[in-house]
Amino acid sequence: MSKTDYEKMYKTIFDTLGDLTPLTVDCGVLCDGACCKGDQQTGMRLFPHEKSCLAITETESGERLAVCNGTCDRNERPLACRIFPFFPTIDESGKIFVEPDYRAARLCPLISHSDEIVFDPKFFKALKKVGKILAKDSECKNYLYKVTEEIDMYYSFLSKE
Ligand code: SF4
Numbered sequence: 001m002s003k004t005d006y007e008k009m010y011k012t013i014f015d016t017l018g019d020l021t022p023l024t025v026d027c028g029v030l031c032d033g034a035c036c037k038g039d040q041q042t043g044m045r046l047f048p049h050e051k052s053c054l055a056i057t058e059t060e061s062g063e064r065l066a067v068c069n070g071t072c073d074r075n076e077r078p079l080a081c082r083i084f085p086f087f088p089t090i091d092e093s094g095k096i097f098v099e100p101d102y103r104a105a106r107l108c109p110l111i112s113h114s115d116e117i118v119f120d121p122k123f124f125k126a127l128k129k130v131g132k133i134l135a136k137d138s139e140c141k142n143y144l145y146k147v148t149e150e151i152d153m154y155y156s157f158l159s160k161e
């Protein structure tokens with residue numbers, strides 16, 4: 001896809017998610033915004049070809065991370081922040097699911113207390129749609145596979161604890 005195609009794709013994705021979040025209320029009150037308390041060394045992974053107005057660093061493996069100081073313009077936050085702590089996982093046949101991102105299990109009470117929480121179904125529907133949009137592009141699809149594998153690894157690690 002061209003640069004413009006990617007820009008259009010991310011605009012569609014952000015429009016699809018709109019203001020939806022896992023809860024209809026601000027979950028930051030549960031944990032004092034734990035997921036926004038990174039430092040200049042940590043960051044949110046950008047999806048393939050995703051642009052960001054935040055500072056960007058690159059990991060040794062070439063992954064781009066958007067780095068913030070714990071505050072941002074909500075309208076400009078990366079996709080990873082908009083969908084946290086969930087992820088559109090993908091199976092071998094290319095089917096998209098929405099699952100908790102178990103990499104954040106120790107950080108986010110939405111995962112550790114998921115049985116007691118009523119989530120907004122509209123968020124999950126929109127995120128599934130986002131996964132389907134991403135899966136139409138081969139690079140983004142590979143990224144979904146890569147992260148799905150990481151989430152599965154974390155899940156089996158947690159299950160053994
Ligand atoms: S860590 Fe989880 S509960 Fe806390 S603000 Fe982030 S998404 Fe919400």
Ligand code: SF4
Nearest residue numbers: 036068070071072081
């Ligand atoms: S970019 Fe915004 S939403 Fe994402 S971690 Fe930073 S402050 Fe939080």
